[in-house]
Amino acid sequence: GENVEQHPSTLSVQEGDSAVIKCTYSDSASNYFPWYKQELGKRPQLIIDIRSNVGEKKDQRIAVTLNKTAKHFSLHITETQPEDSAVYFCAAGGTASKLTFGTGTRLQVTL
Amino acid sequence: GAGVSQSPRYKVAKRGQDVALRCDPISGHVSLFWYQQALGQGPEFLTYFQNEAQLDKSGLPSDRFFAERPEGSVSTLKIQRTQQEDSAVYLCASTRTGNTGELFFGEGSRLTVL
Numbered sequence: 001g002e003n004v005e006q007h008p009s010t011l012s013v014q015e016g017d018s019a020v021i022k023c024t025y026s027d028s029a030s031n032y033f034p035w036y037k038q039e040l041g042k043r044p045q046l047i048i049d050i051r052s053n054v055g056e057k058k059d060q061r062i063a064v065t066l067n068k069t070a071k072h073f074s075l076h077i078t079e080t081q082p083e084d085s086a087v088y089f090c091a092a093g094g095t096a097s098k099l100t101f102g103t104g105t106r107l108q109v110t111l
Numbered sequence: 112g113a114g115v116s117q118s119p120r121y122k123v124a125k126r127g128q129d130v131a132l133r134c135d136p137i138s139g140h141v142s143l144f145w146y147q148q149a150l151g152q153g154p155e156f157l158t159y160f161q162n163e164a165q166l167d168k169s170g171l172p173s174d175r176f177f178a179e180r181p182e183g184s185v186s187t188l189k190i191q192r193t194q195q196e197d198s199a200v201y202l203c204a205s206t207r208t209g210n211t212g213e214l215f216f217g218e219g220s221r222l223t224v225l
Contacts (some may be wrong), residue, residue, distance in 0.1 A: 044202070044214075098167060
């Protein structure tokens with residue numbers, strides 16, 4: 001089955017700096033890679049996703065890159081703000097199948 | 112409904128009790144997933160339904176765990192003879208189609224087994 005590893009487990013950045021979270025996956029059949037944000041005590045919510053036919057996708061301050069050859073993908077947040085503080089999960093999955101999640105990165109944006 | 116609804120939000124059970132957790136997905140969503148999220152961890156897959164058919168139950172940790180979705184809408188996750196290691200948040204999620212896409216999660220049911 002799929003195995004997703006996520007690093008770092010915690011990340012502290014100053015407001016305005018960039019944050020990068022990296023994930024690797026094991027199953028070459030995976031073709032869908034979403035990122036979820038989970039605030040304390042809340043439900044996970046999708047913030048951006050990428051499919052294997054593209055290498056990069058951007059939405060305002062958030063971008064995701066995918067390297068299928070190396071089986072890794074990354075989340076980039078620029079100009080971080082205090083409201084970006086949360087736990088971020090990467091995930092990987094194939095067509096019509098379950099998603100396997102990483103173990104999460106706790107991002108703390110300090111003033 | 113407007114979103115995925117789960118009940119109860121909090122459940123405390125004594126070891127050995129049976130519990131039932133309910134999920135009401137977004138109306139019209141074909142696929143429904145159950146995930147288990149231990150404290151400080153990512154969601155871990157339990158089982159997956161497409162309409163009323165349970166297509167994958169490979170993540171259920173033991174035969175004490177059972178899920179159903181008899182009419183292709185509301186789903187129930189039942190845990191028999193609860194153990195302390197069952198303590199976790201149980202997340203339900205639904206998607207509009209049978210293909211991989213955005214999971215819409217509920218708020219979760221936090222189970223504490225004493």
